[in-house]
Amino acid sequence: MSATPPRSRHPLFGRGSWPEVSRIGDVLRTETVGGALLLGAAVLALVWANTPWASTYQDLAATKAGPHAWHLDLTLAQWAADGLLAVFFFVAGLELKREFVAGDLRDPRRAIMPVAAAVGGMIAPALIYTAVNAGSASGSLSGWAVPTATDIAFALAVLGVISTHLPTALRTFLLTLAVVDDLLAIVIIAVFYTSSLQLVPLLAALVPLGLFAVLVQRRVRSWWLLLPLAAATWALVHASGIHATVAGVLLGFMVPVLHRSDGPAPGLAEHFEHRWRPLSAGVAVPVFAFFAAGVSLAGAGGLGATLRDPVTIGIVAGLVLGKCAGVLGATWLVQRATRASLGEGVSWWDVLGLSLLAGIGFTVSLLIGELAFGAGSEKDDHARIGILAGSLVAALLATVVLRIRNRHYQRLCAAEELDLDADGIPDVFQQQDSRPPH
Structure with a gap:
């Protein structure tokens, strides 16, 4: 009889290091504010699109700007x-690279859980x-990837509204899952939603991208050098037929994470993230939500017909049931495979709550819906209503x-905040860091 493998001493949802916990806290505060702006922009667009002045909203969205000679005369x-x-994807690329190069997730034991949860949370909804x-009208299956995304800003805005004292380890898990989710989504967009590929501009994009990489590897921060190269990379990727957001991720991956060996200054990725995250959370995502969420609820046969459409049903079921089953199931499989215990004070009810919260898909889901069905099409309108409805149901269930668990979270947070020394670091983290490695 084979021996039972020993239980892992590394707990799931355990406390991370204090520098990482502190940094994650700063990120989450920025994203929470951005989530509130996102919600406001989405509600404004939805209300405007269902008033007698809806045509002015459509006219604004269809207003063109940009140089025609460069094929950049795009609508707003x-x-x-x-x-x-x-x-947004540039910041996501910076965050993901930082997590796996210098964050707690450079430890494979910590990385496996959010990565597995993100993968499971995309496979099940799809x-x-x-x-x-499966038996619906032609073209419906092209939206299979719509319910696979998690919107971290929207999810954190919900956490802010319900005033839950969710422990840092659980918030970090949610943030990391969403960042990995974003990377997988951009891969899906590049592979499955590129209708035509122009090799010449794609190869040409490697030139400014390479120059950008050389400069940032030399720790150059001059915006007048880097921004033109980033813009050229974006424009050439856009001209190639691949969705231009791919350029943001590629540029983010080029930025070095680690500090210089000759000084204490923060790494360039941390510097760029600090500069660009407020723009991403406070401007880029809310403006996109404003133009993407404005759908008429009375169009295309009325709301009843829309809710009976398999596209709408599939998206709602994918976000509410698929996300929950995928994230929760993958986390359980990791726990069974590694025989790791849950972190102190964490239960499977907490994982269920986070799994439901991961069903809030908005920004990237709306983007994939436009790519799958065509912006402004009937199916795209149905997809947008499905995304809004599914996200709302997932948020309510979460x-x-x-x-229900919030009183328990309050006790955990109070325990972490006890015994603060003059250095401002809770003793529980110092005791944890002082333990010898297993």
Whole structure:
């Protein structure tokens, strides 16, 4: 009889290091404010699109700007989706690289759980959507990836509204899952939603991208050098037929993370993230949400017909059921495979709440919906309503679970805040860091 493998001493949802916990806290505060702006922009667009002045909203979204000679005479809605979201994905690329190079996730034992949860949280919704739309009208299956995304800003805005004292380890898990989710989404966009590929501009994009990489590796911060190269990379990727947001991720991956060996200054990735995250969370994502969320609820046969459409049903089921099943199931499989215990004070009810919260798909889901069905099409309108409805249901269910557990979270947070020394670092982190490695 084979021996039972020993239980892992590394707990799931355990406390991270104090520098990482502190940094994550700063990131989450920025994203929470951005989430509130995102919600406000989405509500404004939805209300405007269902008033007698809806035509003015459509006219604004269809207003063109940009040089025609460079094939960049895009509508404002296209500039928001192709241009501003590139800033969002640039920050996501910086965050993901930093997490795996210098963050707690450089430890494979910590990285495996959010990565597995992100993968599971994309596979399950895609399978559910495909099952619902298997016998539907032509073109419906192209939206299989719509319910696979998690919107971290929207999710954190919900946490802010319900005032839950979610422990840092759980918030970090949610943030990391969403960042990995964003990277997987951009891969899906590049592979499955590129209708035509122009090799010449794609190869040409390697020139400014390479120059950008050389400069940032030399720690050059001069905006007048870097911004033109980034803009040229974006424009050439856009001209190649690949969605231009891919350029944002590629540029983010070029930026070095680690500090210089000859000084204490922060790494360039941290510097850029500090500068660009407020623009991403406070401007880029809310403006995109404003132009993407304005859908008429009375159009295309009325709301009843829309809610009966398999596209809408598949998206709602994917976000609410698929995301929850995928994230929760993948986390459980990791726990069974590694025989790791849950972190102190964490239960599977907490994982269920986070899994439901991951079903809040908005920004990237709206983007994929436009790419899958065509902006302004009937199916795209149905997809947008499905995204809004599914995200709302997921948020309400997550609120119920997390509010029930909130008194428990308050006790955990109070315990972490006890015994603060003059250095401002809770003793629990200092004791943890002083333990010898296993």
